[in-house]
Amino acid sequence: MPLRLLVIGGVAGGATAAARARRLDEHAEITILERGPYVSYANCGLPYFIARQIEERERLLLATPESFARRYRICVKVQTEALELDRAGQRVRIHGPDGDEWLPYDRLILGQGGLPVRPPLPGSDAPHVFTLWSVPDMDRLDAFIATHRPATAVVVGGGFIGLEMAEAFHERGIATTVVEMLPTVMSLMDPEFGVQVARELEGHQVHVLTDTGVQAVHTAEREVELTTGVRLPADLVLFATGVRPELTLARQAGLEIGASGGLVVNEFLQTSDPNIYAAGDMIEVEHLVSGRRARVPLAGPANRQGRIAASNAMGVPMPYGGALGTSVVKIFGATAGMTGLSERAARAAGFDVGVAIVHANHHAKYYPGARELSLKLVYDRTNARLLGGQAFGHAGVDKRIDVLAMALLGRMTLHELAQVDLSYAPPYSSANDPVNVAAFVGENDLAGYSPNITASQLADALQSSAPPLVLDVRNPDEYLAAHIQGALNIPVDDVRARLSEIPRDRAIAVHCKSGFRGHLAARILRQHGYTNLVNLTGGWTSFALECS
Amino acid sequence: MPLRLLVIGGVAGGATAAARARRLDEHAEITILERGPYVSYANCGLPYFIARQIEERERLLLATPESFARRYRICVKVQTEALELDRAGQRVRIHGPDGDEWLPYDRLILGQGGLPVRPPLPGSDAPHVFTLWSVPDMDRLDAFIATHRPATAVVVGGGFIGLEMAEAFHERGIATTVVEMLPTVMSLMDPEFGVQVARELEGHQVHVLTDTGVQAVHTAEREVELTTGVRLPADLVLFATGVRPELTLARQAGLEIGASGGLVVNEFLQTSDPNIYAAGDMIEVEHLVSGRRARVPLAGPANRQGRIAASNAMGVPMPYGGALGTSVVKIFGATAGMTGLSERAARAAGFDVGVAIVHANHHAKYYPGARELSLKLVYDRTNARLLGGQAFGHAGVDKRIDVLAMALLGRMTLHELAQVDLSYAPPYSSANDPVNVAAFVGENDLAGYSPNITASQLADALQSSAPPLVLDVRNPDEYLAAHIQGALNIPVDDVRARLSEIPRDRAIAVHCKSGFRGHLAARILRQHGYTNLVNLTGGWTSFALECS
């Protein structure tokens, strides 16, 4: 008897699982149930179609029921919802074009993903208010734009989908405002990155309001009312306020749900029912850095989990290692990316956190086109292990994030990152890649050879009862342009000659523009007996981002 | 008494060591000896100045004797050669603008690099024949171009410097031919990459002659005579035939030289004389993949070794982990890169080698601008450990190479590469990055689930007494355009229906365009009882590169 495999959900998790299952078992009976009209669509491409950067809608449909039948002999039932799961009977009640029916299974794979949250505010269900997850969502939004030619839009939520959509609306000529409840957009990243992202948006006339919520959508007036009472014109409203895993069926069937809110699976992606596996946005997995169970709702993990869930369901054991939460987003010409734990997440997880920040050229400075890149490493002070990395810039960001993802996977330390040979020729990097340099900075911090202070730590210290002396070792013109109040300015190359001006009885925080000259000055001072001394990591650039 | 540190050589290895030494010891007496007129110059940038992609010559000078004095209180003696090393007396005889003198040292760091080899051919010392290593070399070449306006150039040697210079000459309007003795250019990479590089050059009207040497330069006729007897017009000749480490002083002083031809150092970069350290192109180091001592003459390692040599020389122990040989080169719009061992090098080193090749889009196919990237993984069949990676393409090559470099550093296996979360959004990658996919292919090979054959293995097998049947599962139009002689064409989606046409008593090599459909067909066939079956990794694309 051929094995009967049923897959619920036909996108990254489900469709991949089904395809893989076929490759593993030529004789199984494989069925995909998908409640929407399409399978294997590229959710991640939806914003780019709205932006018209992708011109052909068909490009978003990576497979069809017909192609699944032809290539994989997989039966795809679209417009077919799984309504009830009878675990004891190993069957699923479905509702489709031909009505209701019970489908039996030997193995079931759940790849049901999630659904965008639409907050229950007055007016949030009006016809000009949207969320975006599927192709039909996109079609509706696109048709609305074509028909109503909105002049203004409000995007509620400054996560990556909200920002991609804000850019898309802007590309369509719609004056757009992003409204974010938290203090910064891209709030999975540390605040200084959100600030850079917001600047990029503002630089392209997309407005950003942070620390602001929405309390109502006024349909008649085409306005959105903010928690501040202010009203914004909004011919179009998009809620991009997060995604909730689709667990209706799982709950109904009594499958175990985890503390993170995702479906519980073991390392073989098997749920609490041994015949049921799951993959993608609906599950919780081990976070490879924190070691905790977490939801990591991203397309890469969903695809790989789908492949692995199928292997295990078909009897070919393949453990799933866990996720890093590596992610990246394009914001106009800029890129923001992260992997592992942010500084905030690392502190929250109880690590003894160290931070190193560099603002470095993405390739050799002397080669034309070099762009500055901000790179932040978060590490464990007790053992120099990397905990996470974040970057922002206009070139080379995704590369550094991927390098750091590999470091996290390998549980590497700063010492390994300081020495690794990354590819270098002037069009690609510098002889010491920014990753190497950031690791030097971290090593120097941990060795006590050049201890770091972060901008927000410095800001706090300056508010304290015994504020450190700020020694600004930039050139006078840089100092005059803007500086920390009360800072003493001695350019780095003059420090040796002007030691007498630097008090010996106070804590000193040295800084320059980005950290390098501060390090040099710190090394000079330390060897002249100044030991109560720190260097501002990321320098003035980071201070300006974090503290203004 | 301040420690007296002498550094010989003022570029990547030496200058970095000196700067680091100052940061470590504010009170040491530090002197750099440099026989040329400049320190801290960007050798790697020289070709781009010749090409006029870098417009200001000064940008190549990253530091000067004055800046070293001002910032680091380091005494730089340019135009000063170290002529003799008296280890017993801890002193070096130098010859500089003020004549000869003996300089004493407590610690000596050698960062003497190497010198380009100029083969002793008739005419190879003529005034229109050049090598390129330093700024004066570049100045001479640049002046020659300005004065003599050469119409034709021959570059002897198809390594990265030769190719960068061929491009530079082309940019200056000079009709250029690259002459390479080996069967392909970029011969540190496997041949199929050299073929792609040569195509890119030819596509830009730079001619490439491989399997060809030069036997004479005819000065009067402005011709180069090839080993084939053919003569090429050459108003300008550049020898880029390799670099020899500068070991005159080391030999004279009896420092140990290794089998690879580099200076022997221990893990603290200490030579056989405990007071003498060394860094950069002149030393041999541990290759992190092969475990053997090797020369890795590249700027990144030189810089990091300089930093580490200084630490150890100044009494702050810092072990050097070894090198990966990661490198990258731009060829017009294309990029070629590698890390670790090539297939050839891995076989030569005695590994049981496996190979997986994918030709994949550098980012989501549906997002505009996707370019195909060839990615090759070389792994150890006994334990799935990655041994090396190579890539060629027009975007995203350096990123994948850096990811693989990290994998090598972490001694990771295909299983880790198959699962790692690299950053994904459509403008940057696909949900499964090409690195993940290549690792899937390798895993499938090792598991026996979908064994690979390489193009050259297939070509050999086709020449054997019992050649396999080639089953080409591409579409008929692809097959008609070009195919392997004698191949049977059954499109993948028809395989199930046409099993009866496929003989059961012969070895079968399946292939498609790039490997994916071949894998699908292989999985179908295997489960229908065809077990003597392999899939051509990289498909027709690789076959055409390697075997035609």
Ligand SMILES: Cc1cc2nc3c(=O)[nH]c(=O)nc-3n(C[C@H](O)[C@H](O)[C@H](O)COP(=O)(O)OP(=O)(O)OC[C@H]3O[C@@H](n4cnc5c(N)ncnc54)[C@H](O)[C@@H]3O)c2cc1C
């Ligand atoms: C606009 C947008 C942009 C994105 N960009 C990125 C990006 O750049 N990078 C990235 O990593 N991720 C991105 N994502 C997230 C990524 O798309 C998801 O992580 C991924 O699609 C999750 O796949 P999944 O299969 O788990 O779930 P889903 O894609 O949500 O698919 C689940 C499917 O299951 C179906 N289903 C659910 N319940 C039932 C039922 N009871 N019966 C039948 N069918 C059912 C649903 O209709 C749905 O089609 C983006 C998402 C969106 C919406």
Ligand SMILES: Cc1cc2nc3c(=O)[nH]c(=O)nc-3n(C[C@H](O)[C@H](O)[C@H](O)COP(=O)(O)OP(=O)(O)OC[C@H]3O[C@@H](n4cnc5c(N)ncnc54)[C@H](O)[C@@H]3O)c2cc1C
């Ligand atoms: C054109 C070109 C392009 C390159 N591109 C790249 C690239 O893209 N990526 C990459 O990784 N690498 C590249 N390299 C290689 C890189 O430049 C070298 O690996 C690096 O410069 C080695 O540094 P080093 O300090 O060991 O030696 P060198 O740079 O060779 O410096 C040694 C110095 O020592 C001096 N010296 C030697 N003997 C004495 C003596 N007895 N007394 C006084 N002084 C002495 C020499 O004059 C020289 O200035 C390139 C090299 C060239 C020439």
Ligand SMILES: CC(C)(COP(=O)(O)OP(=O)(O)OC[C@H]1O[C@@H](n2cnc3c(N)ncnc32)[C@H](O)[C@@H]1OP(=O)(O)O)[C@@H](O)C(=O)NCCC(=O)NCCS
């Ligand atoms: C110019 C030259 C002397 C600079 O050497 P260097 O000072 O060691 O190198 P950098 O300028 O990159 O500075 C590195 C130092 O600054 C520190 N640093 C860099 N950025 C920093 C930041 N943002 N915050 C704190 N410290 C920083 C590093 O930790 C390192 O200090 P450490 O060694 O004490 O840890 C040297 O690179 C050189 O001569 N190069 C020759 C050119 C060359 O490499 N040619 C071949 C390739 S083209």
Ligand SMILES: CC(C)(COP(=O)(O)OP(=O)(O)OC[C@H]1O[C@@H](n2cnc3c(N)ncnc32)[C@H](O)[C@@H]1OP(=O)(O)O)[C@@H](O)C(=O)NCCC(=O)NCCS
């Ligand atoms: C379209 C879809 C069904 C394809 O699933 P898939 O067949 O598993 O994935 P791919 O097409 O990448 O093929 C991967 C398989 O081909 C193999 N393969 C890929 N390239 C290969 C090559 N060059 N040589 C040999 N094998 C290759 C892989 O090893 C893998 O096979 P395996 O699982 O048996 O090891 C699935 O990706 C999907 O539905 N995606 C939905 C879109 C989505 O991901 N949305 C969210 C992000 S936008």
